[in-house]
Amino acid sequence: MNFDEIIERNQTNSMKWDAVKTIYKSDDVWPMWVADMDFKAPQPVLDALHRVTEHGVFGYHLPPESLREAISEWMLKRFDWQVETKQITFTPGVVPAIHHLIQALTNEGDKIIIQPPVYYPFFSLVNVNKRELLENFLLEDSGSYQMDMDDLETHMKNGAKMLILCNPHNPSGRMWKQDELVELLELCKKYNVTLVSDEIHSDVILHGKHVPLASIAGAEDVQVATCMAPSKTFNLAALQLSYVISNDDELQRKLELQMKQTFSGIGSPFASAAAEAAYREGEPWLEDMLAYVQSNVDYVKQRLDEQMPKIRYMDPESTYLLWLDFRALNFEEKDLEQWLRQDARLALNDGHTFGKPGSGFARMNLGCPRSHVKEGLDRLQKAYEQLV
Numbered sequence: 001m002n003f004d005e006i007i008e009r010n011q012t013n014s015m016k017w018d019a020v021k022t023i024y025k026s027d028d029v030w031p032m033w034v035a036d037m038d039f040k041a042p043q044p045v046l047d048a049l050h051r052v053t054e055h056g057v058f059g060y061h062l063p064p065e066s067l068r069e070a071i072s073e074w075m076l077k078r079f080d081w082q083v084e085t086k087q088i089t090f091t092p093g094v095v096p097a098i099h100h101l102i103q104a105l106t107n108e109g110d111k112i113i114i115q116p117p118v119y120y121p122f123f124s125l126v127n128v129n130k131r132e133l134l135e136n137f138l139l140e141d142s143g144s145y146q147m148d149m150d151d152l153e154t155h156m157k158n159g160a161k162m163l164i165l166c167n168p169h170n171p172s173g174r175m176w177k178q179d180e181l182v183e184l185l186e187l188c189k190k191y192n193v194t195l196v197s198d199e200i201h202s203d204v205i206l207h208g209k210h211v212p213l214a215s216i217a218g219a220e221d222v223q224v225a226t227c228m229a230p231s232k233t234f235n236l237a238a239l240q241l242s243y244v245i246s247n248d249d250e251l252q253r254k255l256e257l258q259m260k261q262t263f264s265g266i267g268s269p270f271a272s273a274a275a276e277a278a279y280r281e282g283e284p285w286l287e288d289m290l291a292y293v294q295s296n297v298d299y300v301k302q303r304l305d306e307q308m309p310k311i312r313y314m315d316p317e318s319t320y321l322l323w324l325d326f327r328a329l330n331f332e333e334k335d336l337e338q339w340l341r342q343d344a345r346l347a348l349n350d351g352h353t354f355g356k357p358g359s360g361f362a363r364m365n366l367g368c369p370r371s372h373v374k375e376g377l378d379r380l381q382k383a384y385e386q387l388v
């Protein structure tokens with residue numbers, strides 16, 4: 001696979017490319033925002049999709065047992081995690097899955113903890129469902145994030161029912177270590193808090209090994225719903241297939257009832273075929289993609305270090321999303337946004353949308369050909385040089 005290849009996405013109904021001008025209110029902004037990649041999916045996935053098209057009948061679908069088996073084999077191979085196929089519930093996206101989990105497992109007014117700066121839909125999922133949002137802010141330490149366990153315990157003492165964990169964490173690409181997850185599980189056990197573990201980025205690992213929360217000894221004493229998908233891994237977001245792995249029958253029963261009652265998650269033959277092909281035959285593509293993304297990260301780090309030293313970054317352990325720190329440029333929040341759009345002519349995700357600690361940061365997507373990254377960095381450098 002040639003990851004340098006430029007594939008035209010303008011006027012293909014791509015959110016990243018076709019909504020950018022409207023959302024960023026400019027005709028000349030370079031899209032490095034929405035978390036999808038500009039790469040073609042693995043060839044076995046394309047072949048599987050062709051086979052579905054050739055069949056030509058697109059009636060209501062049932063995800064096959066063979067897909068569950070492919071997922072279970074992937075979990076064992078990639079994470080040494082034994083998952084039984086019956087633990088898997090298909091969902092039409094991780095965000096919808098979290099919505100259904102909130103509905104199924106909590107009541108209006110219940111308290112739900114999230115850990116900002118964090119993937120911004122977590123805020124609205126809690127708010128639109130009329131649950132009370134508790135923010136356990138991450139702490140910055142030596143250019144990385146740490147969990148504030150004392151604050152977390154205070155929220156739990158105050159009656160939190162659920163914690164939505166993001167692991168690996170978006171933004172920053174921080175991978176929570178086993179001892180941190182053990183501590184988290186102990187607190188959840190002590191205060192009877194259900195864990196929704198969003199592990200959508202678990203395959204996009206640049207250094208180290210992902211540890212699924214539910215695979216840790218002691219996790220069986222806590223209700224854990226692990227949300228995963230092939231969407232980030234193989235660039236299949238538009239196919240809208242994800243799944244929840246439940247470690248508790250009661251949790252799964254409630255989730256499935258909620259989904260049944262709202263007629264959600266029937267699935268599509270395209271999504272099932274693509275996901276199964278990806279898990280069974282997409283691993284070489286994934287390894288090549290990860291090496292390519294790492295080389296993009298290295299390229300950006302080098303240019304920032306040498307040419308734009310006041311723009312800092314959190315070195316990502318995972319994800320193709322780089323968390324850039326502009327605080328040394330001393331902008332007010334609105335001025336930073338304006339500078340990025342109008343001077344640097346870049347569409348990045350504004351840091352404050354991830355919550356208060358994201359202020360002064362922006363997220364840059366490096367899941368794209370190197371020439372695209374270079375253009376983005378050239379734009380940034382030009383604006384930077386006029387500033388400092």
Ligand SMILES: Cc1ncc(COP(=O)(O)O)c(C=O)c1O
Pocket residue numbers: 035092093094095096119166170198200201229231237242
């Ligand atoms: C942490 C996290 N969860 C969920 C999603 C979106 O998942 P989906 O498209 O399956 O709803 C993203 C996408 O960027 C994400 O970063």
